[in-house]
Amino acid sequence: MTMATRILYCNCTYAQVVPKEVKEAVLKSLCESGVAFDAVADLCEMSARQDPALKRLTDGGAIKIAACYPRAVKWLFSAAGAPLPIEGTEILNMRIQKSEEVVTSLLDPNLKPNLPSGKATQPTPAELPVTTA
Numbered sequence: 001m002t003m004a005t006r007i008l009y010c011n012c013t014y015a016q017v018v019p020k021e022v023k024e025a026v027l028k029s030l031c032e033s034g035v036a037f038d039a040v041a042d043l044c045e046m047s048a049r050q051d052p053a054l055k056r057l058t059d060g061g062a063i064k065i066a067a068c069y070p071r072a073v074k075w076l077f078s079a080a081g082a083p084l085p086i087e088g089t090e091i092l093n094m095r096i097q098k099s100e101e102v103v104t105s106l107l108d109p110n111l112k113p114n115l116p117s118g119k120a121t122q123p124t125p126a127e128l129p130v131t132t133a
Contacts, residue, residue, distance in 0.1 A: 006060055007037035007106050010067035014042045018068060018094040025099035026066055026106075033107060043067055047076040054082040062088040062111050066102050068095045071116050089115040 009030060012018040030037050038057070040046060046054055054077055057063060063084070067073050070091035077084045090112050092102040105112070 005062040005064060005111055006057070007035065008057060008063055008065045008067075009037055009039045010043045010065065011039065011041050012044075012068065012094070014045050022094045022097075022099045022102070026094060026102050029099070029103040030106065033103075035107060037106075043073065043076050047080040050080050054080045058082045058084055061085075064090045064092065064106050064111065066092045066094055066106060069093055070114055074115050084115055086115050086117055087113050089113055091115060 007030070009027060010018075011023060011027070027039070030039075040053075043054075058077060065073055070093065073091050074084055074089075088111070090105070091114060092105050094102055
């Protein structure tokens with residue numbers, strides 16, 4: 001990670017769609033790492049309130065975000081008038097990734113941009129709901 005790359009952790013407090021054990025493990029690991037990071041209660045709520053803090057985050061250069069689906073995070077920032085930089089954003093999806101994978105990526109010095117471009121993206125197979133016959 002370059003000095004300009006920041007880490008943002010979303011606790012997903014209100015929607016409660018991220019598994020509690022994943023959120024807790026990621027937050028604990030970040031705290032123990034000694035790396036500076038920002039933590040917010042809920043990006044969905046911040047977007048709904050048009051929180052100016054989202055704009056400050058996007059103005060600061062490259063960012064890694066531990067939250068949920070990349071397409072959802074992209075549109076939360078966009079809806080708040082703070083679009084994320086396509087080539088400067090890496091989203092880690094705590095809804096479907098293991099905590100170890102999220103932490104490893106957050107602490108990796110290399111940024112791996114994965115923000116979907118365009119207006120709509122197809123969900124990946126891992127993002128589709130599991131159906132039982």
